[in-house]
Amino acid sequence: MCGIVGLFIKNPEMEKDLGKHLSGMLIEMSERGPDSAGVAIYHDPVPAGSAKLTVLAPDEDYSWHELHDGLKHVFGDDAEVIHHRDQAVIKVAASPALAQNWIQESHPELRVNGAGEVIEIFKDKGSPADFIDNFGLEDYSGTHALGHTRMATESAITTEHSHPFSTGLDLCLVHNGSLSNHNRLRQELRKKGISFETDNDSEVAAGYLAWRMQEGDSLDEALQNGLKDLDGFYTFAVGTDDGFAVVVDPIGCKPAVMAETDDWAAMASEFRAIATLPGVENARIWEPVPTRIYSWHRG
Template identity: 55%
Template sequence: MCGIVGLFLKGPKLQDELGSLLSGMLEVMSDRGPDSAGFAIYGAGAAGQVKLTLRGTDAEALRSAVDRLGTALGSTTQPVFHDTHVVVSVPEAKEAEARALIAAEAGVSLVGTGGAMELYKEVGLPGDVASRFGLPAMSGTHGIGHTRMATESAVTTRGAHPFSTGTDQCLVHNGSLSNHASLRRMLSREGIEFATDNDSEVAAGYLTWKMREGASLSEALEQGLGDLDGFYTFVVGTEKGFAVMRDPISCKPAVMAETDDYVAFGSEYRALAGLPGIETARVFEPEPATVYVWERP
């Protein structure tokens, strides 16, 4: 079942309210996905720095890992802790070294990386997850989120969305892919790494691969219409913006709203009903097999 939300702000007017608005949208989608929830927020970054979002099985393991990372690299920013996650920035030139160090840490995993993206996810009701991470107080330019009802795998944090397989790129998915196993094998040969057996991570990896090969986000999604078999609604986040695509049948619900201030996506209209100016928004259902992209210049 699952619920998806997304909010792209066209200008600075609502940036301080992004987290609050996205949190409300996620909580409304609780009955579509009460098992776990996650979200990606895109905001300010520092030139020459990469933000690493890490998750720890317990607070002590996470803090110890961050301390060792700072000692080994000798140049990390002050870590910002959010419940079971922490965001730490490292110089771009040391990202590969940082990844290797994190991979060797027991009880710590890398959730996402990017100059602008921070990614959080956990098991629990969406409203509780949002509150634990302090989402209502976060600001930024855009964000996407997901509430999960686990029908094909265990309820775990690793299985929660969004999935990120590329820098500043992540994906949330409602539906199911029937050819994900064969795609996973092919993508693994192409150097795409996977942390779970979730078919949604394969979709994220497919887009990462296509974009590494030189395709734009729009081109990668259009090619996915021929290569990804199943039924799906995707919302994809990138450093510049976000994109929406539904499969040719479009059996999963989806609705969008656009005003002068924002573009919003929800699995159901009620996820959008609390947004400012929604009463005068252009509300529409995204067409099947059609790619929609909104990006900042």
């Protein structure tokens, strides 16, 4: 069991409250996932040609100052490091690929959890309520976000095993379910050059989608191919720079509810997460049909 939530703001006036609404949704999904929590928030894009990375350090005492000095030296004085506990958002005037390569080579102790121009990914062990407090989640503004509360069933409870998983620039995946062919698929994807840091099945799904999109698939095509190649039960929500997509496996036994008003569109494992949103009493509410891909994009 796990809980997943997604919120896409349509009314710009609500963007300032994205974090508050996302937090309310995550709290409702605490019972589905008390082990760890994570979010991908899309907000405050860096200028074109710049990069925004979210990195995870080995511990909270990490020397962020040293990293900041290194970044300024290599990428210029306007490099930024904004840290929360053992995680930080880095902004530099360089392409995401260049920035990511530099981090991996100069600071191999850091794990890059997210990369692009908009996305910020935070995740941690522990209850969703603690996570919300520790990362000041309620104060975030933004256009859309995904969240996950994890009840671990097939691999360890660590920050690295927590969702969301990055699947490419400004892309991420949250997953409720379990995959049965992830070991074989992980081996095959490694041969194709996709790297994995954990034995988590959801990371394999993320790696699979990343590989398909590297091969030229659109997000919808990658998800369509996933329906053939990923064996198991799942509800996936995939965040993109301008929206998110939801798909449920052909058997469709993992839950998902969607709702939409003029102000927002939302998905969650259960309605009670959506019940926290303003104007929900007038929302159109439905369950996704298995294998059909639902997506919202900024116009």
